[in-house]
Amino acid sequence: CPTQEEIDEGVTLHQEGDYFVARYERKEIARSTTTKQLFRLLRKAGLVECFPRIFEVNDHGNVTEYAYSGKKRGSWV
Numbered sequence: 001c002p003t004q005e006e007i008d009e010g011v012t013l014h015q016e017g018d019y020f021v022a023r024y025e026r027k028e029i030a031r032s033t034t035t036k037q038l039f040r041l042l043r044k045a046g047l048v049e050c051f052p053r054i055f056e057v058n059d060h061g062n063v064t065e066y067a068y069s070g071k072k073r074g075s076w077v
Contacts, residue, residue: 001076002055002063010053011042013066024049039070 002010011029014021020038022030022045029049030041042054046068054066065073 002053002065006053007055007057007063010055011045011049013038013054013056022054024052035070039066039068043068 011022011024014023018033019031020033020035021028022038022042024045029045030038032038032041046052051068054068056064056066058064061077063076065075067073
């Protein structure tokens with residue numbers, strides 16, 4: 001299970017209305033209407049940012065980690 005510090009240092013995924021948004025160090029680095037396109041954009045951004053880990057934290061506090069391909073690497077409750 002990743003620590004809060006690891007999540008804070010990674011890319012975080014958010015859904016905002018019709019968009020999927022990725023943030024790194026609190027700044028938006030990618031935005032798309034589809035997750036497939038979002039991960040395509042993240043692969044490009046990862047080269048610049050040295051490929052930080054990608055996390056999504058839902059409203060219940062469950063954490064999912066993703067690979068840059070878009071596949072889930074793990075989930076924690």
